[in-house]
């Protein structure tokens with residue numbers, strides 16, 4: 454059956470007709486010369502929305518995190534990351550391979566928070582036996598904690614502990630606007646305690662490509678050089694930046710619909726025998742739930758038969774809501790899962 458409900462990730466979102474129109478109408482120039490007005494607009498707008506001096510359009514969240522780590526640190530430095538962070542578990546060790554940085558995992562609590570005392574305990578400065586800690590990376594929302602949003606106070610507490618140890622602070626805000634919408638705060642409040650942040654356009658904001666890094670002018674200058682070195686000095690890239698500008702104006706408020714759908718999904722799943730999930734823990738657009746061990750491959754195959762796509766986790770499965778998922782899609786999915794797993 455043709456796929457009709459794609460819950461694998463919010464990365465699968467397609468641009469709306471209006472976004473395609475914005476792409477069509479985007480003014481273009483050579484961005485390596487700084488001549489693409491649409492990219493310049495996107496970078497300036499992003500920086501303003503997140504309360505930083507400057508922005509940099511990058512190809513992906515992974516690239517945004519990588520150029521940020523490279524711009525904050527030097528060869529042989531240590532970066533503190535959450536042990537269940539995307540940077541540590543899903544970015545192919547790029548910071549170590551390409552930047553000679555040492556990633557040190559700090560235990561993440563179940564809400565995506567890194568206890569300040571654990572940050573302090575992991576801080577190294579003068580001992581020559583260990584690489585010096587230079588940077589703390591925080592993830593907001595925290596993907597593997599069911600997309601938990603971290604508040605400005607939590608972020609401040611982590612950042613304070615890092616600064617005591619002389620570190621700078623980066624936020625992997627792949628879904629930062631989901632966090633802001635979920636908490637009902639300005640995204641800039643969430644980035645205020647940090648030196649830099651990355652957010653993704655190509656996830657819940659539904660753009661086809663791209664992420665933006667924000668920080669001080671100096672930091673962005675260094676990140677721009679790293680982006681060039683990584684081969685991502687792009688030319689008439691306003692064709693995709695146009696989607697980003699459109700998204701920042703039009704796609705943020707609607708993220709609350711995705712959160713409502715995720716909550717509805719979690720509540721429905723909690724009613725199904727054999728499945729366990731805490732709907733209260735679902736605060737944005739990501740639902741992780743437990744299935745009977747060994748059943749992941751067959752559940753995902755059976756769902757696929759009914760046109761529902763999920764990644765085959767076992768015994769923990771993930772579903773992500775987004776612009777392409779309606780409330781009816783959630784109903785359809787719950788009926789299917791009840792049938793298959795219940």
Ligand code: TLP
Nearest residue numbers: 462464513514515516539543596625627
């Ligand atoms: N996450 C993807 C997969 O890679 C797991 C997903 O489907 O959730 N930070 C966070 C917190 C992310 O969740 C992701 C992507 C990234 C960074 C990387 O973004 P991209 O895929 O643009 O490199």
